[in-house]
Amino acid sequence: MPSPKDNELLATLTETELDELATFLESDAAPIQSMDISMLHGFLTAQLVGPEELAPDSWFGLVWGEHGEKPEWESRAQQEHIEGLILRLYNHLTDELNAEPPSFTPMVYLDQERNLDIVQQWCYGFMLGTSLNQRGWQPMMDDEDAVQLISPILDCADEDARNQAQAEGEDLAQFEHNLAAALPEVIPTIREYWQEQSEARASRPGRGNRTRH
Template identity: 35%
Template sequence: MQLDQPLTEKEFDELDQFLLGDRSPEDSMTMDHLHGYLTAIAIGPETIMPAEWLPRVWGPDGKQAPKFKNGKEEERIVNLIMRFMNEVLVTFEVAPKEFEPLFVEHEHEGQTLIDAEAWCWGFWEGMELRPGSWDEIWDSEIGELMRPIYLLGADEIEESELPEVEDPLKAHKLALELEANLPTIHKFWVPRRKAAVGTVKREDPKVGRNDDCPCGSGKKYKKCHGADSAA
């Protein structure tokens, strides 16, 4: 199955059921939690490779793993997660204003409200993969746009801020603000986003300072091209 194909409703349900199932670790992310996590990784200040972020889907320390039936099932579930991520990436690339966070709906006093808390927990965990690199947006002129994510997703907030999230109507309003803010947050990072840090492989063996210079002069490296390098 190609990664550029969005999840069908059936596949979405399949991944949802696996994440909630007995064979997934107890601390595995739910779908809304996962969607927030993937969104932070997709639009944030640095490219983060799946080898780093994928293990944390199963638990915050990245050390748990599901009890897959076999390699085929593992490949299937990982493929669904990667395609879920690709949907986020593609939407922000082609139509960021149409991005819809996966919030939960609930009934409150006859009204249908949205609850963005678990989504924001995920976003916060995505930010914590590169905590210092997010400082620039908090300190910028649009830093206030991050406030709904902080209020709903941070591990701790000020006691004076609790009424903003404990009231379902106010939490609903924060969720709407968050959805409206995401395209601007994404836009902020586009020109600043850094590529993934990789390891550069040295093709030639390193020349010691007391080795013969590889240029063929017959001199020691430190007295030939090594002296040029030092200069």
């Protein structure tokens, strides 16, 4: 797998390249359990805004499934190209989150009939991303105020929560649309929470400084 530090991986993805990646993720060459582009975007976002940024080697294989599935590559060149697009999306997200102010936008689908954003797949990806470091994310889950940032994402991804909301008369499509509209502010705020937690730990007496990459 190429390194996310390689210079060629720093170029911004074009719309054509994003379409190419999205098409491959849903092609017959990709395992049936592969993430789609929206789920991948949510998954990568969780890696970048959480308590610690995990190395790509620790999560990259999950793009294709949770049981070691691999695409049917036509060639080594195709493999390097598609993997490079994924890592460039990762780096593009980093740039969006580091911008002042952050320019983060979730990559979601559109219900054209109702003109509403569909964010469920994105939320699936985000929560899968948090599951790689459940212990690390737990302080936010235990914080009565901070958990309000992530609970709508969790509820959107959780089938039981969705079924209960629907039984109570909630319009899930409108809920997803409203959540998609809120994420450009929610995601940077989640990141700020973890940055503040890291700074607080580093400033405690008797503890060494912790570097965030």
